[in-house]
Amino acid sequence: MSDVQQINSGDANGIGVRQGSKMAAGMTRRDLLASGGAIMGGAVFGAEAFAQQPADTLATKQTWPGRTFGDGLLKGKVAVITGAARGIGRSIAVDMAANGADIVGLDICAKITPEQAYAVANKEDLDETGRLVKQHGRQFMEVVGDVRDIAFLRATAAQVQQRFGHIDIVVANAATQRFKPLIEMEDWEWNDVINNNLNGTANTIRAFAPALVKNGGGRIIVLSSMQGKHGSKNMASYSASKWGIIGLMKSAALELGKDKITVNALIPGLVDTPLTHNEARWSALIGEVTANENPPKNPTEQEAYDTRAPHVPLKVGWLKPEDLAPAAVFLASDLAAMVTGATYDVTGGDNANNQS
Numbered sequence: 001m002s003d004v005q006q007i008n009s010g011d012a013n014g015i016g017v018r019q020g021s022k023m024a025a026g027m028t029r030r031d032l033l034a035s036g037g038a039i040m041g042g043a044v045f046g047a048e049a050f051a052q053q054p055a056d057t058l059a060t061k062q063t064w065p066g067r068t069f070g071d072g073l074l075k076g077k078v079a080v081i082t083g084a085a086r087g088i089g090r091s092i093a094v095d096m097a098a099n100g101a102d103i104v105g106l107d108i109c110a111k112i113t114p115e116q117a118y119a120v121a122n123k124e125d126l127d128e129t130g131r132l133v134k135q136h137g138r139q140f141m142e143v144v145g146d147v148r149d150i151a152f153l154r155a156t157a158a159q160v161q162q163r164f165g166h167i168d169i170v171v172a173n174a175a176t177q178r179f180k181p182l183i184e185m186e187d188w189e190w191n192d193v194i195n196n197n198l199n200g201t202a203n204t205i206r207a208f209a210p211a212l213v214k215n216g217g218g219r220i221i222v223l224s225s226m227q228g229k230h231g232s233k234n235m236a237s238y239s240a241s242k243w244g245i246i247g248l249m250k251s252a253a254l255e256l257g258k259d260k261i262t263v264n265a266l267i268p269g270l271v272d273t274p275l276t277h278n279e280a281r282w283s284a285l286i287g288e289v290t291a292n293e294n295p296p297k298n299p300t301e302q303e304a305y306d307t308r309a310p311h312v313p314l315k316v317g318w319l320k321p322e323d324l325a326p327a328a329v330f331l332a333s334d335l336a337a338m339v340t341g342a343t344y345d346v347t348g349g350d351n352a353n354n355q356s
């Protein structure tokens, strides 16, 4: 655990302090805030969380060890996370484990559509998520399968109940995307994205929510996108699926509130994961920020980062997957008991340019 960033709670003021850092030297709440840290109730989110992230090739070398927020925020909880083999799903799994949760990591570990234009996740990726989870002393149940198959999801829910006795948190994260002008799309290209992202997310809620009801409450977090809040050129099916997920989330929040289940959407901005780590996406984002109808077809990663960063309020070309995980831990925790039907944006500031 030596490489795990850990925030311990309990100094004289009831504020958590980071061992071995200058924050541990008798800081007051005011000192901590002045240094860039933030206090939420008794939990302290350290100044490092606000540090600038360099542009590097994270997507292919994701070794995030996880970090703790406060004292066992998710202690004793069981979290089911779809799309857990890598990217944002892996970061959420590892940070939830670091905060005390046992993890059920589900992933297809194979091609999602016949012509997938970016790297395919495999079983080794999911194994690696399991290894990182277990480093925190938590259990990892590995499940390989497809969120489009609701019978499989229901059988998985029964297996999880049998093994752990309860399910507390569900993160519907699995998704895909395709680039194609709307009028050039084949029928299957439209249907695949809608089916995978929107139906897959609905299936996940429909399959696992009954266990949460039985358990007397719980947390559901769905992954939407900034592209679920504005249109996206050549990505209409993705954008439509992500808008649909927000409608789904709000409807589920209305229905499940009486069962003490909160349902919220995490809204990432652009994040460096295998989903977006490709020349087509980099070319599109250069076109978006420069209003260039013909952006370079094969830009380098650094070119894309440098072109975009000045247009983002926090001056980053994109976020890292681990930037998203703290918000998921918060939404899954008791601290967020009164948050439901909400969208929670983690975008580097992209949403400051957006009305929603």
Ligand SMILES: NC(=O)c1ccc[n+]([C@@H]2O[C@H](COP(=O)([O-])OP(=O)(O)OC[C@H]3O[C@@H](n4cnc5c(N)ncnc54)[C@H](O)[C@@H]3O)[C@@H](O)[C@H]2O)c1
Residues within 6 Å of the ligand: 082, 083, 084, 085, 086, 087, 088, 089, 106, 107, 108, 109, 110, 112, 120, 121, 145, 146, 147, 148, 172, 173, 174, 175, 176, 196, 200, 223, 224, 225, 226, 267, 268, 269, 270, 271, 272, 273, 274, 275, 276
């Ligand atoms: N990366 C971004 O910039 C970004 C921005 C906004 C929203 N998001 C959303 O965040 C979530 C995670 O994306 P990511 O960037 O980590 O992508 P990713 O491709 O790195 O990871 C997604 C994982 O989901 C799995 N998956 C996809 N379809 C599946 C299915 N039918 N059944 C089971 N597993 C399936 C994949 O195998 C993969 O391991 C997605 O919902 C995505 O739409 C990402």
